[in-house]
Amino acid sequence: MPVPVPNLYPPFNIVRLSHIELVVTDLAKSRAFYVDTLGLQVTHEGNREIHLRALEERGHHCIVLCLGDTPRAGHLGFKVYDEGDLDRAEAFFGAKGLPTEWVERPFQSRTLRTCDVQGVPLELYCRMERLPPIHQQYALYKGVKPLRIDHFNCFSPDVDESVAFYNEIGFRVTEYTEDDVSKRLWAAWTHRKGGVHDIAFTNGRGPRLHHVAFWVPHPIAIIDLLDLMATTGYVGNIERGPGRHGISNAFFLYVRDPDGHRIEIYCSDYQTVDPDLEPIKWDLKDPQRQTLWGAPAPRSWFEEGSLFDGVTPKAPILEAQPIVAP
């Protein structure tokens, strides 16, 4: 397979990933995790949902926690540049035979609900309620000091197909792994906003959400979170890390929320705004692509993910990669 090629003149302009809806089974437990432990800020709280933002965000929400019977990922939210982009997006998705629907979402202007080529539920909007800046109210900084939502990561049963779809709508691959034998993509990281990714895909039964990530200021904030979680009853929720990814070069930590949704805490990746930035190819057999320092990820990290609400996952095209043993 050739190097993935982005469409530098996409049919509509997605600015960045914006937010995620997570279905959770106990709002109080989720609040204790996301607010009291991670340090996200409540911007609206109802009986059945909580809206949260991170500390440098001025949009109303980057996570919507919705009460439900079963843990699920809801939709992935993206912000477009102007209202015309929404209409162009509707036309694009419709022409692909993908479902489109205009939905009402609190705190957002008109919102287009659709899905990607693998069925991942997507919601696109142009304007969200803007809130006053709080990034210099340092008394609010707690937990891991989350600054902004950074990216989504999904299992895809056909990464080539996923990447081709997102390339077409302007996402640019920054790093990727290829299966040596089949020459198919094993995993790829694609962005719009100028970091290593807004959304990444890994081969696996899917579509499923692997994780959503938050940007923090520096590794010390991640060490602080580890100390806090380890001594407040969350030691079992620490899944992997801290470490540095080979891919993306980010310093990372993976934790699980009370429903098992996986959250990455992330810092230190690099700027990717150049349209001619060359994607970095990694060898699937190189364990340093996952952890530069060599420590393997646990089995759960490779296998577990959140189902998308109403979406049945399919078996992946490529067989599961053997997990590198410790």
Added chain:
Amino acid sequence: MPVPVPNLYPPFNIVRLSHIELVVTDLAKSRAFYVDTLGLQVTHEGNREIHLRALEERGHHCIVLCLGDTPRAGHLGFKVYDEGDLDRAEAFFGAKGLPTEWVERPFQSRTLRTCDVQGVPLELYCRMERLPPIHQQYALYKGVKPLRIDHFNCFSPDVDESVAFYNEIGFRVTEYTEDDVSKRLWAAWTHRKGGVHDIAFTNGRGPRLHHVAFWVPHPIAIIDLLDLMATTGYVGNIERGPGRHGISNAFFLYVRDPDGHRIEIYCSDYQTVDPDLEPIKWDLKDPQRQTLWGAPAPRSWFEEGSLFDGVTPKAPILEAQPIVAP
């Protein structure tokens, strides 16, 4: 004056600031400063010039040091999205009555030389020689571990005029200060690439270069540079900091190179990709806009800057702001 309004559909697409040319009087001294002390990487070295890049950059250069008789700032370099943008830029600058010229620059494709409304020399190009990634060659990390060029800051004799010009070509103001009496802009920070600024302007005799800034990973890298400079003969080159700016929220340090050119070391500002990001207005009388922690800047920081080669500065429209006393 109303809040500065960016042109969301500019006549051509500047991706980001790219590089600066600095005229220096002793290449060996400059090399000792930029390479051995700050930690920039040499990508080309001739008898009369040195090209440097920072550690996560793949373009050939972010600084060109040119030997000359008198310390001067040469031109400010910007990267455009595609070749058509260069032609559209030529037409735009020409229509403004500003000089345009196609120049040859080593390691760059065709380059448009022009200037802004105050006479600041600008050079625009689309493609620069790309180099292999070195951001994971950690043995190269020295000094302050500079990751990328971040922004330019210039004295302008008429900040309103400068900002209106850059607004027209798509730069968006993120933060600004207004003179209470005249309602004229005192200073403004404008960006293209999604950070707080690619270029900022402060009222003062100009145009002159106030500083060029480099992005580093975290405040500890800045503390390391202070320790290094303080004990290797550069203590007199430390001008201001470390501190946190109110404006931009960045953790900063200002140092002077052997010719007096001012370099900012910078980290921790915030993402600004939303086209509807509201500019933050600061009160000119609020000393925390300069240093959130209250410490005043020294007089030199307010008064000194590098002349642009061949450009005669003019007196500013607004009288000099009284320096806040310690």
Added chain:
Amino acid sequence: MPVPVPNLYPPFNIVRLSHIELVVTDLAKSRAFYVDTLGLQVTHEGNREIHLRALEERGHHCIVLCLGDTPRAGHLGFKVYDEGDLDRAEAFFGAKGLPTEWVERPFQSRTLRTCDVQGVPLELYCRMERLPPIHQQYALYKGVKPLRIDHFNCFSPDVDESVAFYNEIGFRVTEYTEDDVSKRLWAAWTHRKGGVHDIAFTNGRGPRLHHVAFWVPHPIAIIDLLDLMATTGYVGNIERGPGRHGISNAFFLYVRDPDGHRIEIYCSDYQTVDPDLEPIKWDLKDPQRQTLWGAPAPRSWFEEGSLFDGVTPKAPILEAQPIVAP
């Protein structure tokens, strides 16, 4: 004057500095500062006093805040090795003609009240109520994350006399500054516990308390405190820093409490347990001894200090050092 020589076989064994009593005029304001802002832990709270400890301490208190009409330093507390040391101390101070008295102090075993050669009130004890460890209850870490009391610093009108006295009781000088002309000590740092100092002395009208210092884990904690104080109404309480001292090599910050008592936040000095550790001599004309990075201290830092309760300060033997201008 020769290099100060410690008595390696002192008449009694002081283990370390232990605590300070500060007279404050508004307990609520002091609590907001020491507990809510700095992050010290309340261990006892009465109508007229609050006892505090830092996060790794198991002794009951490192600060006792006492309500009073006028801000004053009370006494400096030291812990001795065993009960016999208290009796030997009583004999020693008595033989010097210094007042001694056995006093009752809550949470302490029998306590010897006396004073040093300049009249600084001292209290020595052997056993203090021990509390359970909290250093791994990371949910308690707030503010600057103070780990332990580190040292006292006092103005002395005769530093030679002060140092000779503390040398005699086993304090060892680690660094010092001498006046070139008179060959008298300008300032000296002396320790018992194996860091750069338990108590230091600077020439000046005295005795007065210059500051009491707390040890924190790393410079990031100090940056966090600056951000917090700057945005919660305490920007005027930030006096000096952050910076690195030449003397002691510590990364420091000086803040003032609501009554003007000076608190140093301190990390990164070095181990001094070797009995043959050579004191480091600094030139009084070297501004880097104060701030390695060159920034001068403000005038208040040189001139202001807390009076000791009931002690009238005397003029210093050496004339005031000219303050190094910015």
Added chain:
Amino acid sequence: MPVPVPNLYPPFNIVRLSHIELVVTDLAKSRAFYVDTLGLQVTHEGNREIHLRALEERGHHCIVLCLGDTPRAGHLGFKVYDEGDLDRAEAFFGAKGLPTEWVERPFQSRTLRTCDVQGVPLELYCRMERLPPIHQQYALYKGVKPLRIDHFNCFSPDVDESVAFYNEIGFRVTEYTEDDVSKRLWAAWTHRKGGVHDIAFTNGRGPRLHHVAFWVPHPIAIIDLLDLMATTGYVGNIERGPGRHGISNAFFLYVRDPDGHRIEIYCSDYQTVDPDLEPIKWDLKDPQRQTLWGAPAPRSWFEEGSLFDGVTPKAPILEAQPIVAP
């Protein structure tokens, strides 16, 4: 078994651990590791040995690398308070029936060679050649910026016996683990210099050296070392971490030198100078005692260690603890 009780009035005064002799099989490879990678400073270099010191040390050496045919730990070095302590030590060890010998060691005054109750070779001295301070020559700081040697850790076949011996000569236990069934000590940390340990013992075939540790300024230095080792051919030498120990509360990393000797990089433990400091007891079944954050250590970490030159290890009294599975 009761809580281990130190002898507060030991027969002679050991100030601190001082240095270690390591037999290595390739001096060039060892130099590349200890000097170019870890950042230790060469103080003497011969054909068959290299002496190293860390950055804040003024004694001549903390490691002596000696060329030999087989990787071995040589002796553990300790510094005593005065020359009389050496004579008192000779009498003490002799009375125990342990071998004593006066040996000549370069850069040290007369040196007493002996061994502990398990046969660990020990060398005690009072004075070592003192070198000028380099802790403020920041251009020398490389690698992990090692500041000082911190502690030794040994496998002991009978931890109760080892601890009783070191208690008798004044080492105080700070933390320990007990086997629930036999009530024997599983592991214990003992100190002289006021940190969590100068030497620790873990149940296992022994005596063998588990590791020697170096103190670094903050966790960022450890992250820097990981990045450096991972990209300069040493990824296979990273054994465990980074993480926080429950016991000692230290932030740690374990790496292996080219001969397999284990080196710990260590920061953030706490001050222990109080003679009445209560030892902390940990449950052998609590995995957080090893890693507060829950990640298990690899099998090699539990099983492998360096033999002491000329000492045959014995089987441990307690059976091997089941390794906690990932």
